[in-house]
Amino acid sequence: MQWEQLLSLKRFGDTNKRLRKEQDETRLGFEVDYDRIIFSSEFRGLQDKTQVVPLSKTDFVHTRLTHSLEVSVVGRSLGRKVGKLLLEKHPHLENIHGYKMNDFGAIVAAAALAHDIGNPPFGHSGEKAIGAYFKDGDGTQFKSHLTDKEYQDLCDFEGNANGFKILTESREGREGGLRLSYATLGAFMKYPKESLPKKPTNHIVDKKYGFFQSEKDMFSDVASELGLTKRSNDYLSFQRHPLAFLVEAADDICYTIIDFEDGINLGLIQEEYALEYLINLVRGKIKTKNYNALKTTEDRVSYLRALAIGTLIDEAASLFMTHEEAILAGEFETALLDVSQYKAQIKDIIDISIKNVYRSKEVISKEISGYEILNKLLNAYGKMAFNYFKGNMSNYDELLLNILPEIVKLSNDSLYQNIMAVCLYISKLSDTNAMLLYQKLKGHIS
Structure with a gap:
């Protein structure tokens, strides 16, 4: 893979090649990406979607929106650090093509901002709930009408693939x-492969999948334009865009440190116990006098959090440059922080978060509610989508259809299109709106 091609400014529908050196310096093409994402309705919807604790009423607990903003900030810093080093290593990118350090930061920041835009209500449990409906629930009735890959798209419903759909899907x-x-x-696509075969190798690319069959042509167009290396002749799969490793690292840094911080602020992780783990990560970098002057838990955690994030940004940038040639050749097979010198400390922090936060009774009880809510919505709208396809709509189906947004388009020709349209609609619901729609379907009149 070549950086000149990987840094493509092309957009959907472009017929002429966009050149970096021709861009308006006051509002570069990559910075426009960030603007378009942050002003989109799909991004705004993340303000009421779960990061760790579903339906939390506590102000300081992160939502998907605040998490995404923080990942974007970390991603921008990480992209700029790497961009500076890359331009020193490959000066022709700046001297001939006009790329600047900030271009790399802008690409990673935009991709990081959008990294969770496809996540359904109730966090990762929402993805699992949608998948379970089609794999083990009433959704199994649709299997005979779908191809194996179409059905697998649903059984392992993937927020990354749904995000690519949201970012690229054409509508009127x-x-x-x-x-x-x-x-x-390209930087957004952490898993540039289709849903089948499932995990054919231990390569990081094969951990999940990155696009639905409905976006296969668009995905192929993006991969071709960027010159991503093809990984298989038997199914659609490519090597990652190198900057996707930085987007992943920014996300890993934030959920490792900031989810841990949420656990402390919620009282799920004891302060003394927690601070010890953070100190282990930044030992030798703490200014003792400044730290000892801090009087509150929030200030002490904030101080250590900032040090930890800065430490891991420097580490990820260094690792990227160490492995840059292997990354371009498609020979680097793991996440950057998986080969970090701080791997043990990161694991300790994540293990505590899993035990005390992700598996806390508060989180689990609300995830159970999320399963029930999404199952009810999928059952109602899934049957309606099937009956529309069969031309056999009931009066109840017609009522459900009438309250769908106009942008949801159903077809008499493709059940897959109908099911995906319903899943997209449900996935865009906030936690609260999903709960309100559930109550409406249960007959609770407000």
Whole structure:
């Protein structure tokens, strides 16, 4: 893979090649990507979606929106650090093509901002709930009407693939979705493969999948434009865009440190116990006098959090440059922080978060509610989508159809299109709106 191609400014529908050196320096093409994402309704919807604790009423607990903003900030810093080093290593990128350090930061920041845009209500348990409906629930009735890959898209419903759909799906008046640059779309695609075969290797690319069958052509167009290396002749799979490793690292840094911080602030992790783990990560970097002057838990945690994030940003940038040639050759097979010198400390922090936060009774009880809510919504709208396809709509189906947004388009020709349209609609619901729609379907009149 070549950086000149990987940094493509092309957008959906472009017929002429966009050159970096021709861009308006006051509002570069990659920075426009960030603007388009942050002003989108799908991004705004993340303000009421679960990061760790579903339906939390506590102000300081992160939502998907605040998490995404923080990942984007970390991603921008990480991208700029790497961009500076890359331009020193490959000076022709700046001297001939006009790329600047900030371009790398802008690409990673935009992709990081959008990294959770496809997540359904109730966090990762929402993904599992949708998948369970089709794999083990009433959704099994649709299997005979779908191809194996279409059915697998549903059984392992994937927020990353749903995010690619949101960013790129054309609809009336919005051709090409948000029309992001292909460089940003490439950096967004952490798992550039289709849903089958499932985990054919231990390579990081094969951990999950990154696009639905409905976006296969768009995905292929992006991969071709960027010059991503093809990994298989038997199914659609490519090597990652190198900057996707930085987006992943930014996310890993934030959920490791900031979810841990949420656990402390919620009282799920004892302060003395928690601070010890953070100190282990930044030992030797603490200014003792400044730290001892801090009087509150929040201030002490904030101080250590900032040090920890800065430490891991420097570490991820260093690791990227160490392995840059292997990354470009598609020979680097793991996440950056998986080969970090701080791997043991990171694991300790994550293990505590899993035990005390992710598996706390408060989180689990609300995840159970999320399963029930999403199952009810999928059961009602899934049957309606099937009956629309069969031309056998009931009066109840017609009522459900009438309250769908106009942008939800159903077809008499494709059950897969109908099911995906319903899943997209449900996935965009906030936690609260999913709960309110559930109550409506249960007959609770407000």
